Amino acid sequence: MTLKEIRSEYHIQLDDIYDFNEVESFFYMLIEQYFQLPKYSIALEPDKVISGPDQTIMLEALEELKSQKPIQYILGNTEFFGLHFKLNKDVLIPRPETEELVTWVLEECQGMNLKILDVGTGSGCIAIVLAKNLPExxxxxxxxxxRAIGLATENASINDVGVRFFQTDILLSETLSEEIMDKEFDIIVSNPPYVLNSEKKEMRLNVLDNEPHSALFVDDDRALLFYNGIIEFAKKALKVNGSLYFEINEKFGQEICNLLKENKYSDIQLKQDIYGKDRMIRAIKS
Ligand SMILES: C[S@@+](CC[C@H](N)C(=O)[O-])C[C@H]1O[C@@H](n2cnc3c(N)ncnc32)[C@H](O)[C@@H]1O
Structure with missing residues (x-):
């Protein structure tokens, strides 16, 4: 098949599922990754023949897109905060709202030799962007x-930063290694699982069928499970005057602020994302 024919096949099979421009962008991302062909090659060489295994890989990607597999998992990578991250089904695809959380941490992060912990690191995106921007x-x-820790370690190496990763359950603080507990962090940041099980029905199939549920969901009757767990952990592991940054479910902004108040945090700030949704909280330990 020629490039032009493959692009046309993508539109025939995908335009009912995705926006026209989205299909264009999938096609260009794939030819760039698989054949290092820039976008303008469709104008320069529309009749370039893509055959054999090259054609197969493009048609396989088409099938995966038809089943609504996210393009990031098909490509096996994504960009976050301008950095390149490997991805697979063991980790969540980093979201734009998490870039906003990281921006907030970086804006407020002053001083050298800060000790920072990212809880629920997944692909390592938050920790690695912080390491890149705060070399001290x-x-x-x-x-x-x-598996997430394995991938995060690979991503740190791809991005040439030193981050220490630990495989551990934040909710079982008695099992946390002394190496973590003894650190006394200046900042703890977390984008924990916070989508309610009851919200599954409002979610797109491509998320439900592809992304790890343990990274996303909590039981409705334990919506604040991870916030409680991290606050408990922070009693020992966060310095006085240290900061806690959370990404949150927009439904629970006020409740999480109250939880922080009850736990003697001050300067509690609830912040909206670019869509005006309550999405992040920062608080200082007194
Ligand atoms: C919403 S994802 C965030 C991933 C990544 N930090 C990001 O922002 O894209 C939540 C992460 O928490 C991890 N997680 C779930 N339960 C955990 C637990 N009990 N202890 C530590 N991490 C947990 C999941 O494996 C997942 O990687």
Whole structure:
């Protein structure tokens, strides 16, 4: 098949599922990654023949897109905060709202030799961007998933930063290694699982069928499970005057602020994302 024919096949099969421009962009991302062909090659060489295994890989990607597999998982990578991250089904695709959380941490992060912990690190995106932008800081990340920790470690190496990763369950603080507990962090940041099980029905199939549920969901009757767990952990592991940054479910902004108040945090700030949704909280430990 020629490039032009493959693009046309993408539109025939995908335009009912995705926006026209989205299909264009999938096609260009794939030819760039698989054949290092820039976007303008469709104008320069529309009749370039893509055959054999090259054609197969493009048609396989088309099938995966038809089943609504996210393009980031098909490509096996994504960009976050201008950095390149490997991805697979063991980790969540980093979201734009998490870039906003990281921006907030970076704006407020002053001083050298800060010790920072990212709880529920997944692909390592938060920890690695912080490490890249704060070369003097000591950054650690933890996750319950061994596979996520493996991928985060690879991503740190791809991005040429030193981050210490730990495979551990934040909710079982008695099992946390002394290496973590003894650190006394200046900052703990977390984008924990916060989508309610009851919200599954409002979610797109491509998320439900592809992304790890343990990274996303909590039971409705334990919506604040991870916030409680991290606040408990922070009693020992966060310095006085240290900061806690959370990404949150927009439904629970006020409740999480109250929880922080009850736990003697001050300067509690609830912040909206670019869509005006309550999405992030920062608080200082008194
Ligand atoms: C919403 S994802 C965030 C991933 C990444 N930090 C990001 O922002 O894209 C939540 C992460 O928390 C991890 N997680 C779930 N339960 C955990 C637990 N009990 N202890 C530590 N990490 C946990 C999941 O494996 C997942 O990687």
């Amino acid at each position: 800081a000591q950054i650690s990340g933890l996750d319950i998933s061994r």
